[in-house]
Amino acid sequence: MSITLNINGMSRQLDVEPELPLLWVLRDKLGLTGTKFGCGIGACGACTVHLDGQPVRSCSLPVELARGKAVTTIEDLGGAHPVQQAWIAAQVPQCGYCQSGMIMAAVALLKAHPAPSDTEIDQGITNLCRCGTYPRIRRAIHAAAGAKVDRDA
Amino acid sequence: MKFSGSRRRFILAGATLGGGLLIGYGLFKPRDFLGDPQLLPLNADEVALSAWLKIAADGTITVAVPRVEMGQGVHTALPMLIAEELDADWTAIKVTQAPIAAVYGNIVGMVDTTPIDEANRGPVGVSMRWAYARLARVLSIQITGGSSSVRDAWLPMRTAGATARLMLLEAAALRWNVKVGELSAHASVITHTGSGRTFKFGELAGEAAKLTPPTQIDFKSSTQYTLLGKAIPRVDIPAKTNGAARFGVDTYRADMLFAAIKASPVFGGVLKSVDEEALRKAPGVVHVVKLDDAVAVIAETTWHAQQALNAAAIEFDGGAYAKRSLAGIFDDYARAMAVGDFFGYEDIGDARSALTKDPVIQAEYRAPLLAHACLEPMNCTVRVDVDGAEIWCGNQAPDLMRMNAAHALSFPQEKVTLHTPYLGGGFGHRPEPSTMLQAIKIAQAVPGRTVKLTWSRAEDLQHDTYRPPALARFKARLDASGNIAAWLHQITSPDGVPATMARWYPQLPLAGPDRTSVDGAAFLAYAIANRRVEHCAVAVDPLPIGVWRSVGHSTNLFFVESFMDELALAAARDPIDFRLRHLTARPRESALLERLREISKWDTALPSGRARGVAFGNAYGSIVGQVAEVSIVGGALRVHRVLCVLDCGRVINPDIVAAQLESGIIFGLTAALYGEVHYDQGRIKQNNFGDYRLLSMADTPEIITHLIDSDAEPGGVGEVGTPAVAPAVANAIAALTGSRLRSLPLRI
Ligand code: FES
Ligand code: FES
Numbered sequence: 001m002s003i004t005l006n007i008n009g010m011s012r013q014l015d016v017e018p019e020l021p022l023l024w025v026l027r028d029k030l031g032l033t034g035t036k037f038g039c040g041i042g043a044c045g046a047c048t049v050h051l052d053g054q055p056v057r058s059c060s061l062p063v064e065l066a067r068g069k070a071v072t073t074i075e076d077l078g079g080a081h082p083v084q085q086a087w088i089a090a091q092v093p094q095c096g097y098c099q100s101g102m103i104m105a106a107v108a109l110l111k112a113h114p115a116p117s118d119t120e121i122d123q124g125i126t127n128l129c130r131c132g133t134y135p136r137i138r139r140a141i142h143a144a145a146g147a148k149v150d151r152d153a
Numbered sequence: 154m155k156f157s158g159s160r161r162r163f164i165l166a167g168a169t170l171g172g173g174l175l176i177g178y179g180l181f182k183p184r185d186f187l188g189d190p191q192l193l194p195l196n197a198d199e200v201a202l203s204a205w206l207k208i209a210a211d212g213t214i215t216v217a218v219p220r221v222e223m224g225q226g227v228h229t230a231l232p233m234l235i236a237e238e239l240d241a242d243w244t245a246i247k248v249t250q251a252p253i254a255a256v257y258g259n260i261v262g263m264v265d266t267t268p269i270d271e272a273n274r275g276p277v278g279v280s281m282r283w284a285y286a287r288l289a290r291v292l293s294i295q296i297t298g299g300s301s302s303v304r305d306a307w308l309p310m311r312t313a314g315a316t317a318r319l320m321l322l323e324a325a326a327l328r329w330n331v332k333v334g335e336l337s338a339h340a341s342v343i344t345h346t347g348s349g350r351t352f353k354f355g356e357l358a359g360e361a362a363k364l365t366p367p368t369q370i371d372f373k374s375s376t377q378y379t380l381l382g383k384a385i386p387r388v389d390i391p392a393k394t395n396g397a398a399r400f401g402v403d404t405y406r407a408d409m410l411f412a413a414i415k416a417s418p419v420f421g422g423v424l425k426s427v428d429e430e431a432l433r434k435a436p437g438v439v440h441v442v443k444l445d446d447a448v449a450v451i452a453e454t455t456w457h458a459q460q461a462l463n464a465a466a467i468e469f470d471g472g473a474y475a476k477r478s479l480a481g482i483f484d485d486y487a488r489a490m491a492v493g494d495f496f497g498y499e500d501i502g503d504a505r506s507a508l509t510k511d512p513v514i515q516a517e518y519r520a521p522l523l524a525h526a527c528l529e530p531m532n533c534t535v536r537v538d539v540d541g542a543e544i545w546c547g548n549q550a551p552d553l554m555r556m557n558a559a560h561a562l563s564f565p566q567e568k569v570t571l572h573t574p575y576l577g578g579g580f581g582h583r584p585e586p587s588t589m590l591q592a593i594k595i596a597q598a599v600p601g602r603t604v605k606l607t608w609s610r611a612e613d614l615q616h617d618t619y620r621p622p623a624l625a626r627f628k629a630r631l632d633a634s635g636n637i638a639a640w641l642h643q644i645t646s647p648d649g650v651p652a653t654m655a656r657w658y659p660q661l662p663l664a665g666p667d668r669t670s671v672d673g674a675a676f677l678a679y680a681i682a683n684r685r686v687e688h689c690a691v692a693v694d695p696l697p698i699g700v701w702r703s704v705g706h707s708t709n710l711f712f713v714e715s716f717m718d719e720l721a722l723a724a725a726r727d728p729i730d731f732r733l734r735h736l737t738a739r740p741r742e743s744a745l746l747e748r749l750r751e752i753s754k755w756d757t758a759l760p761s762g763r764a765r766g767v768a769f770g771n772a773y774g775s776i777v778g779q780v781a782e783v784s785i786v787g788g789a790l791r792v793h794r795v796l797c798v799l800d801c802g803r804v805i806n807p808d809i810v811a812a813q814l815e816s817g818i819i820f821g822l823t824a825a826l827y828g829e830v831h832y833d834q835g836r837i838k839q840n841n842f843g844d845y846r847l848l849s850m851a852d853t854p855e856i857i858t859h860l861i862d863s864d865a866e867p868g869g870v871g872e873v874g875t876p877a878v879a880p881a882v883a884n885a886i887a888a889l890t891g892s893r894l895r896s897l898p899l900r901i
Contacts, residue, residue, distance in 0.1 A: 006777025012276075016338075024455055028454035031405040031407070031707075032396075033402075033403035033405055034396020036528075037402075037455070037530065038528050038530070039610045039841055041841055041842075041843070044527060044528065044842055050258070073396065074396035075395070075396045076181060077395060078395070079394070088390055088394055091387060092222075092394075093390050093393035094225070094816055095224030095578045096390075096393030096575065096576030097528040098528050099393050099394060099531045100396050104393060121850065122629070122850055122851035126850070126851075127850075128525060128528065128842060128849065129528070130528040130578050130847060130882070131528075131816050131820075132853070133815075134848075134850045135815050135853060136812070153785065
């Protein structure tokens with residue numbers, strides 16, 4: 001099936017099966033390897049991307065459901081995004097493998113809750129980190145929330 | 154090989170560990186710290202001053218880091234050692250993964266396995282460690298593990314920095330025709346004190362490289378440090394926030410192929426049949442590769458390969474091991490303990506006779522099988538050409554990997570190029586060559602094509618090299634004043650390090666006592682007049698076992714520190730006081746426990762329904778203590794806070810140390826609360842994070858870490874946070890409920 005996708009603001013034409021998960025389109029067809037494979041069943045969140053601004057686990061999203069929607073991956077965040085800056089300031093990543101997904105989840109959380117409580121962070125960040133960076137993720141989200149007030153990012 | 158006891162036998166055992174490899178060690182020169190500068194590939198404007206660093210004309214200093222970055226911060230901490238002694242501008246430092254060469258071998262990691270008390274500085278201790286260091290130089294394993302990176306690099310990398318600094322000063326002295334003593338260096342600039350003239354490192358590097366390295370160098374005193382001890386931000390972090398960091402699994406070529414594999418779920422099983430026709434016709438499939446014990450599919454995406462395998466009709470023959478189970482292994486353990494074929498690692502006084510008098514306190518403890526579950530599943534990318542091969546693989550031992558790859562490919566080692574990108578977790582799973590060996594066989598089916606094999610999460614959990622299950626028995630007796638008069642600790646488990654080494658060196662018979670089996674159990678800091686710690690090595694074939702973050706400490710510290718609390722209770726003493734009474738000769742350990750008492754507010758009451766537990770131990774040259782606060786609400790256990798005090802000697806980078814403690818604690822808590830792999834009918838049941846639960850954000854307690862100021866030699870950091878948390882939580886549960894949990898995971 002031929003499908004046109006909007007990925008990070010660019011239009012991409014692909015010939016793929018409709019049920020091929022978006023994750024593998026990104027990683028294996030387009031070489032956008034910032035989005036990670038951790039479990040393949042929606043359990044770990046390493047593959048989190050945004051679909052029209054909403055966080056989705058791309059390993060469990062058939063590519064046809066992304067048709068006509070804006071797909072945003074970690075590569076599109078640039079590096080100067082307040083969440084990324086907060087991540088660097090709090091020295092969050094360890095091995096780093098979960099962090100693309102964590103950051104995408106955090107950006108979405110902060111959109112929904114500009115100043116999230118700890119409980120909202122617990123509920124909003126369900127991604128897994130084997131290295132145990134959770135305390136720093138929490139700190140970075142709070143810091144980014146504070147920064148957002150100033151910068152309105 | 155089995156030994157049963159005396160100290161003299163230890164020495165024999167130690168000397169035989171390396172077998173014939175030890176022959177000829179006398180021919181080796183003292184460790185050449187600097188190595189051959191030609192090991193480093195150079196750009197046109199660069200020169201190398203040793204195997205450890207090169208300097209470009211623009212002043213960029215590239216440090217070759219001999220250990221791999223898996224989140225523990227070695228790409229930052231190790232260059233800090235060089236930059237400090239070099240007086241380099243930290244912002245000019247770049248990092249590269251060191252090539253494969255003997256100079257980068259890990260000596261300390263090996264010396265740590267010497268089966269003797271590290272506090273033994275007498276002739277026996279010194280000569281045994283010397284023999285192990287010699288063996289380490291012969292083997293020269295470039296392994297990252299054993300919390301040894303900083304400890305091993307401490308001497309060579311500071312030497313490389315100080316040497317390069319002197320060479321640069323000498324080059325400046327020659328140019329200006331002044332004495333070296335009139336020069337100073339700071340932030341990559343050399344200044345002539347009298348005239349105020351300056352040179353930048355980059356301007357002199359070419360001339361410095363032509364000089365003979367000095368034979369004598371002086372290290373800075375700690376008061377002169379400008380980098381060491383500072384929370385320098387990690388160099389790898391920015392790329393880990395924007396998707397740019399490359400892990401092995403991110404290897405990508407536009408024309409590459411993707412593979413998945415399904416191995417016999419029963420360990421030791423073989424492939425019986427597969428409907429190759431059907432598999433080949435599945436969507437996206439390019440090739441089907443049959444291995445002795447597995448089927449692999451090469452396809453246009455990883456998903457196509459996985460889907461094809463999931464739908465395929467594959468039959469395996471489990472053979473002799475199709476009925477093996479964890480319960481059976483524990484039965485084997487109990488039988489072996491009854492026979493009593495123990496190796497005594499420690500035998501002070503006469504524990505056995507001291508334990509013939511009543512009352513004797515006894516307990517039995519257990520630890521289950523555990524998987525590593527790195528978030529990046531095991532994977533390897535390979536391209537096999539007519540006259541060589543290229544391999545991309547996140548791994549903890551590049552030299553062993555390349556050696557095994559060359560052997561499998563029948564190529565000389567120099568024809569195999571191995572790339573070691575960032576590791577998405579290691580924890581002891583990534584010195585293992587098995588995924589790479591599969592990937593090589595798969596890639597051989599499509600010569601000239603780059604193929605990436607990625608394990609599914611199920612493969613990753615079901616074909617790990619597991620933390621071995623362990624069974625421990627204690628007997629102890631208190632004296633009239635409530636101190637421990639006698640202590641007997643018997644542990645049964647397989648020896649993990651020889652099992653791991655057998656996979657690296659299949660042709661080499663390596664055996665002998667494995668010190669890691671009693672890490673955290675033998676050579677404790679506690680003074681006990683009569684004590685015996687012995688280990689019974691029972692094979693668990695065909696279950697593959699290996700090393701898991703903190704290795705023996707992870708199980709043994711749970712046993713020891715839980716039982717210490719049982720004894721404190723029997724002695725009617727406060728758990729911290731009870732421990733301190735056995736630490737009067739150990740000022741560092743005592744100070745650490747006192748600090749822990751203070752920061753945990755141990756002597757103040759908690760709200761009702763909450764309780765504290767303490768645990769403490771020595772590991773990898775460091776001392777760690779933790780207090781956990783728990784409650785049980787609605788039948789569910791909740792860990793609220795973990796306070797951790799660490800004495801790791803001199804701290805290189807306090808923020809990296811704090812991060813490693815947080816990480817280690819969460820890793821240990823996952824194991825303490827949920828960690829369990831089921832082995833039954835010859836296979837592992839777990840297939841994803843649904844049934845191998847990891848701690849989540851919501852489950853994570855508040856963690857407070859505290860580092861003791863010290864200028865002792867640096868200790869290990871990467872694994873020391875892990876072992877103490879399980880006993881701290883178990884002790885808190887016992888304090889709360891009065892019931893003692895002697896088996897992991899902790900189920901209330
Ligand atoms: S890979 Fe998608 S949730 Fe784990
Ligand atoms: S940083 Fe390693 S899995 Fe999260």
